[in-house]
Amino acid sequence: LQKYQPYRTAFHFQPIKNWMNDPNGPLFYKGYYHLFYQYNPYGAVWGNIVWGHAVSTDLIHWIYLPAVLIPDQWYDIKGIWSGSATFLSKDNPVLLYTGWSNASTQVQNMAVAANASDPLLRSWSKILENPILVATAGMNSSNFRDPTTGWISLDGLWRILIGSKIDKNGTGLALLYKSHDFVNWELDHPLHSVANTGMWECPDFYPVLINEKKGLDTSANGPLVKHVLKASLDDKKHDYYAVGTYDSNANIFIPENKMIDVGIGLRYDYGKYYASKTFYDDNKQRRILWGWVNESDNVAADIAKGWSSVQGLPRKVWVDDSNPHGIKQWPIEEIDDLRHAKHSKKNLYLKQGSIFKLQAKRATQLDIEVIFDLPSHEQQELVVNNGMAQIEAQISCTKVGAFEKGVYGPFGLYVLATDDLQERTSIFFYLEHSSKGWRTLVCSDQSRSTLLPDVDKTVYGSFVPITKGEDFLSLRVIVDHSIIETFAQGGKVCITSRAYPIRVNDDSAHLYLFNHGNQTIQVQSIVVWEMSNVVFDSY
Numbered sequence: 001l002q003k004y005q006p007y008r009t010a011f012h013f014q015p016i017k018n019w020m021n022d023p024n025g026p027l028f029y030k031g032y033y034h035l036f037y038q039y040n041p042y043g044a045v046w047g048n049i050v051w052g053h054a055v056s057t058d059l060i061h062w063i064y065l066p067a068v069l070i071p072d073q074w075y076d077i078k079g080i081w082s083g084s085a086t087f088l089s090k091d092n093p094v095l096l097y098t099g100w101s102n103a104s105t106q107v108q109n110m111a112v113a114a115n116a117s118d119p120l121l122r123s124w125s126k127i128l129e130n131p132i133l134v135a136t137a138g139m140n141s142s143n144f145r146d147p148t149t150g151w152i153s154l155d156g157l158w159r160i161l162i163g164s165k166i167d168k169n170g171t172g173l174a175l176l177y178k179s180h181d182f183v184n185w186e187l188d189h190p191l192h193s194v195a196n197t198g199m200w201e202c203p204d205f206y207p208v209l210i211n212e213k214k215g216l217d218t219s220a221n222g223p224l225v226k227h228v229l230k231a232s233l234d235d236k237k238h239d240y241y242a243v244g245t246y247d248s249n250a251n252i253f254i255p256e257n258k259m260i261d262v263g264i265g266l267r268y269d270y271g272k273y274y275a276s277k278t279f280y281d282d283n284k285q286r287r288i289l290w291g292w293v294n295e296s297d298n299v300a301a302d303i304a305k306g307w308s309s310v311q312g313l314p315r316k317v318w319v320d321d322s323n324p325h326g327i328k329q330w331p332i333e334e335i336d337d338l339r340h341a342k343h344s345k346k347n348l349y350l351k352q353g354s355i356f357k358l359q360a361k362r363a364t365q366l367d368i369e370v371i372f373d374l375p376s377h378e379q380q381e382l383v384v385n386n387g388m389a390q391i392e393a394q395i396s397c398t399k400v401g402a403f404e405k406g407v408y409g410p411f412g413l414y415v416l417a418t419d420d421l422q423e424r425t426s427i428f429f430y431l432e433h434s435s436k437g438w439r440t441l442v443c444s445d446q447s448r449s450t451l452l453p454d455v456d457k458t459v460y461g462s463f464v465p466i467t468k469g470e471d472f473l474s475l476r477v478i479v480d481h482s483i484i485e486t487f488a489q490g491g492k493v494c495i496t497s498r499a500y501p502i503r504v505n506d507d508s509a510h511l512y513l514f515n516h517g518n519q520t521i522q523v524q525s526i527v528v529w530e531m532s533n534v535v536f537d538s539y
Ligand code: DQQ
Pocket: 021, 022, 038, 049, 081, 082, 083, 098, 145, 146, 201, 202, 232, 275
C-alpha cells in the first residue's frame, strides 16, 4: 500500500484496504446498524467476492467485522453476490443473496442469523435448502440476480423481486416471486419491465408516504402511500427509479408518468452512484439509501493505493410534491455531528467575473450550504427529466464548464482548489434560455479537478425542477478528500463526483465562490463547516 494516501476519505465508509462494490443487506438490529458489502479480500480489483461486514450505532462511526458470507458451497463457490436483508419476525433477520455457482450460473440463496442474541450478527448459516431459487425454462441464468428485501402482500404471502433481462430485445425487468415460508418460491409475474433498458441489477422496491418525511416498513401500503421502484442499469451504470402506485391485491406497479419510467427517467444521482439499496430504519422511522461510488482513476492507481471505491454518505429519502414524480434525498442528520469550525457570510454580491475566497482551514473536509437568490423571476420551464433531457443537460454542463459564459451563470463553488486555480472542481448553477422560459442546470465539472492525465474527468449535470414560489437556488456540497457529494435544491437533484488533485493537501486546499455570468448574483447566505475525521475500529 502507498504510505501517502491523499485520496482516502475521512468520514465516508471504506474498508481498510482492497476492492468494495455494492452495499448489501443494510439493517438495524438491537441497537446496531449493519452494513454488508461486496468485497474482495485479496486485492483492489473486482473478484473473489464475499460479504464484508461492519456495524455502527450512528451510521458514521463503524467497526469492521470479519466477512459473514464466503464462497464455500457449489452454489456460491465463485462469489457471494448482491442481496438484501428481511426480518421474518422482530428477532429473525435473514439474508438473501445471489450465488455464482460452480457452473457459472446465478442462483438465489438464503442465510439465517446463527445466533440471534448477538447484536453484532457475526455468524450466519446458509440453509440446507439452498439454492432456493434458480432460473427456470426460458430464463437466462446469467441474467438472474440481486434479490430484494421481502414484503408481505395483501394475500399474506411474501414477495421479492429479482433483477433480470429478456435477451432478445434487451428488455430489463424485475421478476416478482411469492412464497408462504420464504424458502419455497414460485414465479408470480414480472412486476415491471421497460424495453431497451438492458439488465436490471439490484432492484429495490419500497413504500413512501405522500408529503411526509417519515419512512415506512417495506410491507406498508395504503391510500397515502406511493412506491418507488429502482433498477441499476448494467449498460449505463446508473440507478434509475420511478415513483408509482403498487396495487398489493393484483401485485402490479403503475408508474406515475410513463415518460419517466424506470431506466428512461429519473436518476438517484447524476454523477457516480450505483447498485444502491434502501432499508427501513426502525430506530428513527426513516428510509435510508446506501450507494456505491467507484473510482475515476485507473486500475494501476487503485492497485498502487491498495483500495478502490467508497460508499456514499447514507441518505434519507422521501417524496414531496414540489418535485414532480421524484424523491428527495438528504444526508442523514448524524453527519451534522461531524461539523466543527463554522464560517458564515450573508448577502454577498458576486459581480461578473468575481472569485471570492472563503475561510476554511482544512478545505479537504467540508460541509457547505449556500443559498443564492433565484437570479431570474421570468418563467422557469419545468423540464421533464427523461433520457433526452439528461443528454442535453450533460452537453450543456460540459460546454459551460469549459468556456461558456451566460447571462445567469455559471456561478457556484470551486472546491478542492489550489490558490492559482490550476486544480479545481466546480459545482455550479447555470440558467439556459429556452422557448418556454429558463431552464436551470446544476453541474459538477471535473475537467480541471487534477493535473493527473489518466483520470475520467467527465462533467456531470442535470436540470433542476424549480417550482412556483421557489425564489432561491440552494446547494449543499460535502467534500471529503476525493469525493464530492452535491445536493441541489434541498435534495431534488444529487450529483456525486470524484477528484484526485495532486497539488491540494490538507493545508493547501481552498474553497471559492465564483460567478462567470454577466449578471450579478446574490448569495443570501453561505455556511462552511470543517468536518472531523472519523476513526473506524476493528473488532
Ligand atoms: N454487483 C454484484 C452483482 C450485481 C452487481 C456482483 C452490481 O450481484 O448485479 O459484485 O454492481
